[in-house]
Amino acid sequence: MSKNQNKTGSYSFFNCIEKNFDKAARFISIEKGLLEQIKACNSVYRMHFPVKIGKEVKVIEAYRVQHSHHKLPCKGGIRYSMKVNQDEIMTLAALMTYKCAIVDVPFGGAKGGIKIDPQTISSENIEKITRRYTSELIKKNFIGPGIDVPAPDYGTGEKEMSWIFDTFLSLRSGDVDALACVTGKPISQGGVRGRKEATGLGVFYGIRELCHVKEEMYSVGLDVGLVGKKIIIQGLGNVGYHAASFFHESGAIIIALAEREGAIYNKKGLNVSKVFLHLKNNGSILNFPEAKNIENTEKALELECDILIPAALENVIHKNNANRIKAKIIGEAANGPITPEADEILDKKGVIIVPDIYLNAGGVTVSYFEWLKNLSHVRYGRMEKKFRENVNAEFLKVIETVCKKKISIEEKKMILRGPREIDLVRSGLEDTMINGFHKIRDIKKSLKIENMRTAAFVLSINKIIDSYEKLGIFP
Ligand code: GLU
Numbered sequence: 001m002s003k004n005q006n007k008t009g010s011y012s013f014f015n016c017i018e019k020n021f022d023k024a025a026r027f028i029s030i031e032k033g034l035l036e037q038i039k040a041c042n043s044v045y046r047m048h049f050p051v052k053i054g055k056e057v058k059v060i061e062a063y064r065v066q067h068s069h070h071k072l073p074c075k076g077g078i079r080y081s082m083k084v085n086q087d088e089i090m091t092l093a094a095l096m097t098y099k100c101a102i103v104d105v106p107f108g109g110a111k112g113g114i115k116i117d118p119q120t121i122s123s124e125n126i127e128k129i130t131r132r133y134t135s136e137l138i139k140k141n142f143i144g145p146g147i148d149v150p151a152p153d154y155g156t157g158e159k160e161m162s163w164i165f166d167t168f169l170s171l172r173s174g175d176v177d178a179l180a181c182v183t184g185k186p187i188s189q190g191g192v193r194g195r196k197e198a199t200g201l202g203v204f205y206g207i208r209e210l211c212h213v214k215e216e217m218y219s220v221g222l223d224v225g226l227v228g229k230k231i232i233i234q235g236l237g238n239v240g241y242h243a244a245s246f247f248h249e250s251g252a253i254i255i256a257l258a259e260r261e262g263a264i265y266n267k268k269g270l271n272v273s274k275v276f277l278h279l280k281n282n283g284s285i286l287n288f289p290e291a292k293n294i295e296n297t298e299k300a301l302e303l304e305c306d307i308l309i310p311a312a313l314e315n316v317i318h319k320n321n322a323n324r325i326k327a328k329i330i331g332e333a334a335n336g337p338i339t340p341e342a343d344e345i346l347d348k349k350g351v352i353i354v355p356d357i358y359l360n361a362g363g364v365t366v367s368y369f370e371w372l373k374n375l376s377h378v379r380y381g382r383m384e385k386k387f388r389e390n391v392n393a394e395f396l397k398v399i400e401t402v403c404k405k406k407i408s409i410e411e412k413k414m415i416l417r418g419p420r421e422i423d424l425v426r427s428g429l430e431d432t433m434i435n436g437f438h439k440i441r442d443i444k445k446s447l448k449i450e451n452m453r454t455a456a457f458v459l460s461i462n463k464i465i466d467s468y469e470k471l472g473i474f475p
Helices: 013-025 032-039 086-102 123-139 158-171 198-211 214-219 238-249 272-282 297-302 340-349 362-376 385-403 409-416 421-446 452-471
Strands: 043-053 056-066 074-080 108-114 148-152 230-234 253-259 262-265 292-294 307-310 329-331 352-354
Touching: 013 032, 013 086, 013 340, 013 452, 032 452, 043 086, 043 123, 056 086, 056 123, 056 148, 074 086, 074 158, 074 362, 086 108, 086 362, 086 421, 086 452, 108 123, 108 148, 123 158, 148 158, 148 362, 198 214, 198 238, 198 307, 198 329, 198 352, 198 362, 198 421, 230 238, 230 297, 238 253, 238 272, 238 307, 253 272, 253 297, 262 297, 292 297, 340 352, 352 452, 362 421, 385 409, 421 452
Parallel strands: 074 108, 074 148, 230 253, 230 307, 307 329, 329 352
Antiparallel strands: 043 056, 056 108, 253 262, 262 292
């Protein structure tokens, strides 16, 4: 048994990331102690606080972990789940550090978690818990626009972010930058258009880019392009649902969708919005009229397909099922869905794994845009939209005169349009995901690295080393 394995022979989640880090460290020549500093979690705040629920006082367990301060503020979501524990939050905070570095988002990694099951607690009580958690963070200086900026994660969304902002503002009244203390807020509370679907859209952009590279596609026996690719998505939460919708719209075929209660399958393809409506109306994806049920949801991961997208929780692909996975490409929309043992098995099988620290970075990328918007106190596109429309109109006039041809009203509408906030956010996200992909691929090729995950870690660690060096912390 290696020193990283626990008594049952499996790795702790944090050790999994350390293992991935160590593989990349072989390609970096820098003193070992400095790599150890990058790996370590800088601050771990574990708290217990009382909340009155009904007539009872409940003691709530919660965490905020700041993994790295090489850039400030720290950044990362807050999850609500009964599975929350220190190891998990430390690992997810570390992933945030590497993720931000890859996509050039100037933040250190952080993560928070509250050990509750939001499905069994009323919205009123979730609000109480969220507000109390926020005030605990404020007391210890663990939140603020320049300190640490939370965001949504598993089990949280816009509502919780709104409560965090409101609590922060009430305790820091007069802080003109208070809106930037948290991202993923509703638009009316300083949120940015495009944040909700950002992680799913980033997953789509990343996989689409991979599918456009002939060399990569031929290596797994697939044709170039996304159209017609058979895709399985596990998890229909915010990330999985939006990724599924974008893949479906682009002409890929979603052959199976898996949720906690089971999966559904149709080899000809599922209509994602119809499935979502069915889920909303029935509380389950099962018994969707145009599909076959698969009672054991884990079996859906093992179906024949081109691309598998785990978009739920960690460790769903492990040493016991990795050999049965038939996908040629796995896109990690969730954080840490593949254990290190499974990673090795899949690598040997030649599966292309697009790693979480790159592929699901769309969320934090657009969080960065929201944070910038909050600090600049102006909506994207507000200053230039009309100006661009006027310039475009002049330009069209010249084209019509020179070409002696009238452009149709429909075409005119398209060309005249100045950029709205959503257009700017999406183009920033698309550019980020495309650049990130090619940077990882270039490193993989130039250093002859065996897989994308290790190459992504090399890219990320090098960037962190660079900023420490510029800070003067490293000699
Ligand atoms: N929870 C998301 C993640 O794991 C987003 C974090 C953020 O926007 O700060 O990447």
